[in-house]
Amino acid sequence: MIDQTRLLKALMDVIDEGIHVVDESGVTVLYNHQAGLNDGLTPEEVVGRHLLDVFPSLTPATSTLLKVLATGQPIPAHEQTFTNYKGQRVTTVNSTLPIFHEGRLVGAIEVSRDVTRVRELSERVVGLQAELLGRRGGRSAGASGARYTMDDLVGEHPLMAAVKEKALKAACSDSPVLVCGETGTGKELLVHAIHAASSRRRRPLVAQNCAALPEGLLESLLFGTARGSFTGAEDRPGLFELADGGTLYLDEINSMQPDLQTKLLRVLQDGRIRRVGETVERQVDVRVIASTNEDPAAAVAAGRLRRDLYYRINVVTLELPPLRERRSDIPLLVEHFLAKHSARLGVEPRPLSPEVERLFLTHTWPGNVRELEHALEAALQLASGPVITVADLPAHLQRLAAEEPVQHPDGWSLHEGTTVPRSQGGRSHVHRGDGHTLRRRLAYLERAAVEKALEEAGWNLSRAARILGLPRQTLQYRMKVLGLKRPEHMPHP
Missing domain, CATH: 1.10.10.60 (Homeodomain-like)
Known part of the structure; x- marks a missing residue:
């Protein structure tokens, strides 16, 4: 008969997440190999000992496991920075749950993953940004962080013309802007163009993807940290301070945790921030531009975007159309990207074969402008003949071209010889x-x-x-x- 205890231990040691279980008094009863790797310890050093003996920097108020034991309430996806008894600093993201037996709280379980290296690298990036901006001489100087202007928004379709006209008007104000559009439609390019056209163009443009980092790390990156706010924390400005006088671009704002959205709303309302672990408020002059790759109304309905924050940031809303809705711009984009990447790669510009032209006009472009650009960039590097053929395109486009006859979205067949x-x-x-x-x-x-x-x-x-x-x-x-x-x-x- 299978020993269930040995089977459980074997399973715990092969999963990628750290598992830490304590009893109702806070003594560790289960601690797997991955948890030890996360914390810089071995299971033998942890099992049978009280949590605070092993992690002396924690307290009943800061330990997620002990807080769950005290409240009986789960704590999802919480970042925690601490030191083990060897003095090693660790940062993890934990989801902690109470364990009940016959209605009585008997312990808590924590599932964790190590983000120590992510935090270190992110804090280093923020430090380098602060140093770079400091070298530029403060508020009176400094080049724009924008890499694109309105001229880089290629397209003459009425939908794009309307977006550019509205963006130019938005650039003349300091109101928050919400940019919506599918992945690959050019949201970041539009944000850069707005900053470059604004009165803030000589001040920094600082960007942060809100989906790339856990809540605690994102908060310290945005607002900065005070020395001692957590183990190893230094006095460091956040992105709001680094963007002072300029623009802060928050990509995928719908991925930001609700509690952090509340803090962002307060900054938008009064222009004041408070570093993590600090009581002093600091005034900042920052224009916030946010973006989302989903319908913001749907994000609000699903609870991913706070309704009050949505109403505050959508003072100006710019919606970039997908490429399939502005097909008349495809020739302009093709010419633009062929010229751009031919010069960069040092190759002769090559026209498209009729088959590729036909394919480009019929493809729905789920990756939008980014997919088109990458397809042309790859083709220029692979093409050996005088024109770009289907064989030079990425594999998914080659497969699409092999489906005969190719159908235009309006229902017309566009294979060879079709009449229009x-x-x-x-x-x-x-x-x-x-x-x-x-x-x-x-x-x-x-x-x-x-x-x-x-x-x-x-x-x-x-x-x-x-x-x-x-x-x-x-x-x-x-x-x-x-x-x-x-x-x-x-x-x-």
Whole structure:
């Protein structure tokens, strides 16, 4: 018969998380190998000893295990920094749960992972940022941290034109901005462009991804630390202080823990921050721009974004459209990225083969502009012929191209020889090697789509716009660009 105790111990020693179990008095009864690696100890040094004997820097008020024993309430995903009895400093992220038996609290279990190295590296980054900004000479000097301007936002589609126009207006104020958009649509580029166009452009632009760090570490990075606030803590400014006079960009703000969102809201309201472990408040002048890769209303409904914080940061909301909704910009983006990466890689610019052009026009681009750029960058390095072929593209695009015939999102087949209707009543063919540029091919497809919708709607613009999924004003704009006019024999609806 299997020895269940030995089986449990064997299982505990092969999992990647640290497991630490104490009884109701705080004495360790189970401590696996990974927990020992996290804490710089061995199970033999911990099991059978009281928690505070092994970790003397902790107290009943700071130990998550002891707090759970005192309250009977779980503590999820909490960062804890402490020293073991050997003097080694450790930082872990713990989830701690009470253990009940027949309704009585009999102990607590903690699942942990080591983030000591992450904290050390993050604090080093903050220290280097502070040193770098200090060298620039304080508030009166300093170059912008922006790497992009509005000119880097490539696109002429009405949706992009509206975003750029609104962003330029937002740059003239200090109000918070919320940037929304799918992954790869260019949210960070837009944030840099807003900062570069603002009156703060000569002050720092500091960015932080809120999903990359646990709550405790993110808090100390944002607000700074005071000496002694936790073991090994030094007096160090946070990102708010480093961005003073400039812009702080908080990416994936919907990943920030609710308690930290509350502290961020207070800063947005009164412009004052308090370092971790300090009672003194400091005034900062920081413009906050936040971004999310999901619908912010959905994040609020799901509890990932506090409603009060949402209402405070969405003073100006900029929504970047996915690439599939602005296909007319694909030729411009292709030209831009081919020129950019050809120069960087030191290779001759290569045009796209007709097959690649056709593929680029039909692909839905789930990775958006970033996916397009990476595909072209890879192709330039792999291409050996005079043009970029399907064989030069990433594997997932090669697989897509192998699916014949390729279907346009509006339902038209775009494989070789397919005909595209024209307003003159004739037919226009898209053939391999016919010399059309990618931009002209896309114009053919767009014109055909608009004409088809107009004919189905009897040239009623509102009805045609609904068929195309466009605002009526956008349809009118595209008709003007394409030179489409109501036929003289067609009566007004």
